[in-house]
Amino acid sequence: MGRLRNASFTVKVDAGSLQEFDQHSVRTDWITPDHAKRIPNHTMKFFIFLCLLATACSAGDLTGNWLLATPNGDGTTRRTYFKLQQRGDRITGTIRWTLHLFSITQSTGGPENFTITASMPIGPSERRVTYRGKLVGGELQVTEIKAQAPGPTMMAHRVPDAEGALPARIEPPALHPVHDNGLARTPPMGWNSWNKFANHIDDATVRGIADAMASNGMRDAGYVYVNIDDTWEGERDARGNIQPNRKFPNMKALADYVHSKGLKLGIYSSPGPNTCEGYEGSYGHEEQDARTYAAWGIDYLKYDWCGAFTIYKDSEMQAVYQKMGDALLASGRSIVYSLCQYGFEDVWKWGPSVGGNLWRTAGDISDSWESMSRIGFSQERLAPYARPGHWNDPDMLEIGNGHMSDTEYKTHMSLWSMLAAPLIAGNDVRAMSTSIHDILTNPEVIAIDQDKAGHQARRVWQSGQQEVWSRELADGDIAVAVFNRAPQVARVTFRWADAGIRKTPSRIRDLWRHNESKECGVEYSAEVPGHGVELLRIR
Numbered sequence: 177m178g179r180l181r182n183a184s185f186t187v188k189v190d191a192g193s194l195q196e197f198d199q200h201s202v203r204t205d206w207i208t209p210d211h212a213k214r215i216p217n218h219t220m221k222f223f224i225f226l227c228l229l230a231t232a233c234s235a236g237d238l239t240g241n242w243l244l245a246t247p248n249g250d251g252t253t254r255r256t257y258f259k260l261q262q263r264g265d266r267i268t269g270t271i272r273w274t275l276h277l278f279s280i281t282q283s284t285g286g287p288e289n290f291t292i293t294a295s296m297p298i299g300p301s302e303r304r305v306t307y308r309g310k311l312v313g314g315e316l317q318v319t320e321i322k323a324q325a326p327g328p329t330m331m332a333h334r335v336p337d338a339e340g341a342l343p344a345r346i347e348p349p350a351l352h353p354v355h356d357n358g359l360a361r362t363p364p365m366g367w368n369s370w371n372k373f374a375n376h377i378d379d380a381t382v383r384g385i386a387d388a389m390a391s392n393g394m395r396d397a398g399y400v401y402v403n404i405d406d407t408w409e410g411e412r413d414a415r416g417n418i419q420p421n422r423k424f425p426n427m428k429a430l431a432d433y434v435h436s437k438g439l440k441l442g443i444y445s446s447p448g449p450n451t452c453e454g455y456e457g458s459y460g461h462e463e464q465d466a467r468t469y470a471a472w473g474i475d476y477l478k479y480d481w482c483g484a485f486t487i488y489k490d491s492e493m494q495a496v497y498q499k500m501g502d503a504l505l506a507s508g509r510s511i512v513y514s515l516c517q518y519g520f521e522d523v524w525k526w527g528p529s530v531g532g533n534l535w536r537t538a539g540d541i542s543d544s545w546e547s548m549s550r551i552g553f554s555q556e557r558l559a560p561y562a563r564p565g566h567w568n569d570p571d572m573l574e575i576g577n578g579h580m581s582d583t584e585y586k587t588h589m590s591l592w593s594m595l596a597a598p599l600i601a602g603n604d605v606r607a608m609s610t611s612i613h614d615i616l617t618n619p620e621v622i623a624i625d626q627d628k629a630g631h632q633a634r635r636v637w638q639s640g641q642q643e644v645w646s647r648e649l650a651d652g653d654i655a656v657a658v659f660n661r662a663p664q665v666a667r668v669t670f671r672w673a674d675a676g677i678r679k680t681p682s683r684i685r686d687l688w689r690h691n692e693s694k695e696c697g698v699e700y701s702a703e704v705p706g707h708g709v710e711l712l713r714i715r
């Protein structure tokens with residue numbers, strides 16, 4: 177009302193823009209005193225009446241662009257834009273959290289109390305969010321409704337309509353083959369922060385992990401990459417150079433430290449403007465970022481599609497990934513290139529040609545038998561695509577994260593090794609039990625994973641929930657894994673010939689018990705615990 181008091185000369189309501197009314201953004205720079213002199217008195221009165229009416233009607237309206245700014249605690253801010261249209265008791269519009277653009281599909285209630293559900297397609301599936309909210313003193317109070325418990329209640333405020341709009345599209349370059357970087361001749365081994373620490377990763381933790389890996393036998397067992405996942409990113413400086421956020425005060429110094437331990441440092445980014453967690457991505461800065469990584473001493477990049485979803489079509493992934501492949505090569509440093517786009521677009525068919533050393537073949541793993549076994553046992557058809565320098569990546573290990581039994585973690589380790597999968601530990605290696613340590617560092621199992629021939633295992637025999645996988649090794653031995661996917665113990669008996677092994681083995685080595693048997697008949701029979709495995713090396 178204060179604004180309208182001097183309205184007779186200065187108030188301006190953007191003509192024709194109902195949204196401006198709705199946003200209460202009654203601007204004062206449009207009608208100058210000069211204009212006002214020319215406007216007849218009765219017109220002006222009617223105009224003011226309209227202003228008052230519009231303001232009164234829109235007082236409780238949800239329509240507008242609302243920004244929810246949540247500090248991440250590291251100097252960066254998560255921004256969520258609720259772009260709402262209220263028509264009667266119906267609310268439509270979008271919710272944009274980082275580069276996730278959700279469309280509102282359902283709503284109930286109004287300004288006093290509303291619930292909105294929005295979804296966005298992610299490949300063949302979709303992601304949904306639900307918020308409850310109300311208008312409180314001109315601000316929007318919102319609470320995310322989650323399956324477990326509601327999130328915190330937060331206040332969003334009105335911002336100009338254009339704020340938070342998607343950046344302009346940058347055409348990806350025409351497709352061309354990227355040279356092989358000569359790295360990852362065996363599947364990369366190391367550690368990554370995401371599975372255990374998610375957003376709670378910082379410089380001190382990474383140093384602690386590197387210390388542990390250098391002293392607990394992991395490094396010597398082959399785990400050399402120490403990879404920082406999402407949430408290390410800060411803002412760009414005036415020249416557009418990416419800066420780490422407060423949690424990583426000096427990335428070069430951290431790389432030097434990790435290198436001093438005989439380890440290598442990995443980092444994470446996205447081809448989109450933002451990462452999955454809403455941090456700064458490499459969009460439009462690919463070469464610059466690759467140069468920065470090289471200058472810091474980075475040895476591995478995980479490049480996560482996430483933030484690119486709303487800019488590019490899935491079918492453009494190849495060109496977009498190639499752009500960073502080129503940039504890494506041009507940086508002059510040897511940087512392993514890990515593609516993370518969840519196995520869309522048959523990435524195994526083009527991953528090598530965009531410079532990729534490994535590519536995710538599935539969505540995110542979680543620390544459960546269901547998730548691990550669903551992903552691991554579905555990799556069979558991808559076997560032809562694994563080879564030295566280029567690997568299928570069924571995602572990082574969950575071994576030691578606490579929600580599977582040691583038997584199940586042995587199956588996880590055995591299956592990943594049979595698949596010639598990258599072995600990227602995802603637990604807190606500073607504090608792990610002896611049994612978890614021994615599962616992760618079993619040299620005979622790692623030798624299967626790291627076999628130079630790089631043949632990914634095939635399923636060669638199956639009976640119900642029991643199955644046998646095998647892979648040929650460089651020295652002529654054959655690795656055989658006998659899995660029992662059932663929850664209860666099972667006796668598994670099969671003839672070698674039925675598993676594609678034509679000659680009776682002369683020696684069978686058990687890679688978990690570390691013992692050997694020379695009495696090998698035409699068939700193999702063993703009791704395998706529920707969700708367990710027998711991992712054998714046969715000659």
Ligand code: GLA
Nearest residue numbers: 370405406452453480516540
């Ligand atoms: C995606 C990836 C995960 C992890 C997170 C980080 O979900 O698939 O592995 O990197 O992003 O935001």
